[in-house]
Amino acid sequence: MASSIHDLARHLNISIGTVSRALNGRADVNAETRQRVLEAARKLNYSPNQSGRSLRQGATRSIAFMLQPHPGDQQYGEPFFIPFLTGLQAQLAEHDLDLMVVMGEPGQYQPERLRRVVETRRADAVVLANTRREDDRIDYLSRAGFPFATLGRSQSGGDTYPSLDIDFERAGEEAVDRLVARGHRRIAAIRPSLDLNFGYLFLDGYRKALRRHGIEVDPGLIADGFINETGGYQVTSRVMLSKDQPTAIIFNNDAMALGGCKALAEMGIRPGHDIAVIVIVDTPLCRYFSPALTAFRPSLEPMGRRLAEMLLASLPAFAGPEGTRIIREVWPLELVARESD
Amino acid sequence: MASSIHDLARHLNISIGTVSRALNGRADVNAETRQRVLEAARKLNYSPNQSGRSLRQGATRSIAFMLQPHPGDQQYGEPFFIPFLTGLQAQLAEHDLDLMVVMGEPGQYQPERLRRVVETRRADAVVLANTRREDDRIDYLSRAGFPFATLGRSQSGGDTYPSLDIDFERAGEEAVDRLVARGHRRIAAIRPSLDLNFGYLFLDGYRKALRRHGIEVDPGLIADGFINETGGYQVTSRVMLSKDQPTAIIFNNDAMALGGCKALAEMGIRPGHDIAVIVIVDTPLCRYFSPALTAFRPSLEPMGRRLAEMLLASLPAFAGPEGTRIIREVWPLELVARESD
DNA sequence: TGTGTTCTCGTAAACGTTTACGGAAAAACG
């Protein structure tokens, strides 16, 4: 059906070797011959069969992204990933690389799904997200010697892979600074109960800022919940029922913030009036919620592009003249001040 | 590095043909030999190289999903797709098929990105979403003779491909019925201005129900806007400024509903009190918004699974004993009554 | 003219599979 390099060769009455060389821009082919080959390729609508190419070159020219819903996230997923993927894919496409998405079991972090990709060599590298503090997937890929990069840091695997993360620590600090400047002393921190690394980073910043302001860290104001709206609802209710209520809450997750505001509304507590609310990762929800939620916003699409670059820089086949480099970056978040604090 | 079928053969001192047959469960191989092969495969950690297999069999065992952000949707994407993808992938995985995601240019519906997949044969079939009434991608795939299925109907391509859609028409009807039953006569319909097919279906249902109730369709109450929060904000403002305000609004898109409610809030109009609001496609936003928005909810994850089945049933290589079938289904939405109407 | 260099191309092997074909050995059958 589709034309192969053999068809071109037959059509032009030359050998397949020459056709291949002409197509790949090698030097040892006559200029006029190359022209004829390119024309014929256009005329016969030729494009190279990726399977054949992969087999010969030992590279698939595709990168796998592991998209793993959180547990309890069945109904709707994080809007976070679409723009990130857009950027990732755009950058990969510039290097003629495809993006393949492998979905993990919601909640589970075992590397089973990854194993398939690695062992059958369906991709040349992997991009991980939602990194945990101790991450089985990172351990597995490291041991297997399979190239990868992560969106988010982890304690697993050392500094052997590229990673791009958001500065949750700094955001935690800034949030506290902002609230303290507005007179708050009792500031709650609500984060997911999973081992997700950003929960720790956020808390580090939160604690650090409190101490800097000479405010004692009250364990009763730090709470973990399920990483979705229901979890936010539950944990917020609990925190607000404590004897010594907070006057401000920092949510470390947008979904939890939504659920939390629901709980507040039911208790007759209005964000922006009766309590201050800041969300660490902004989504459209925050903007269109009433009241609009003050939040820290990441640049997702540029982050996707950047992580693609960083991954490629670590791969021998794509690294530039300086050779392979392991790049790790932490990007700042931008505070978007709205009505809730 | 990774072991091949040749390694197994050498290790067992038999031919690669026998190894392959043993691995693939063919009948013409001695039971004991098969055992030895399987053991060796486990011991040497063998798994078949997908490129080699694809080349030989002319099939990649991967399905491409085209994920195409709407224009103006750069910052965050639709939460819609993650659970759908989860189901799609889960079902494909049961047939040992991979899912590949190809992102389109936001807004553009030309088939360029698809062409790559088709021409270099990187996938065995394609799944499309966000179908438009006239869809270049469907035309292209049809002409190319490349197998595909769609989430959403279209007028392009006839009935030659499997499709699964939500019953937007019925949802439009039900929304009107519900509002009329509550005494509303001036009901606005707000939908995206793009050529997206569901916008038409929704409007058909809306008009049909109005006529059934003997209510004249007022063109001033039907409005199109950009398919995001900003678009919803703008078009809702416009509609509410008309001389003869509606007492109810049906939003055909969750993002537009959010923006619309923002506009209402700024005008001091409270959904559930001063105006009734119904949203056609539910998201977590609707649930945690204040007031919680009455909405129609799809079963995204099951839909993903089902569309995978339907696609496979249309492919000769996977069709069951009854042979290939083109299945088209339209699934109902479930009304989730909340506080906004 | 002879020698060395450059340009251009064909040949063939290789990547890892699957599978059609045929043949040897074993089993079944008379």
Added chain:
DNA sequence: CGTTTTTCCGTAAACGTTTACGAGAACACA
């Protein structure tokens, strides 16, 4: 024991590429 059938396995080709190697022709240079 001879013939036929069955069981099992090896051989080799094929899928579509890329690329190392070598060879012929053209050219440069002395």
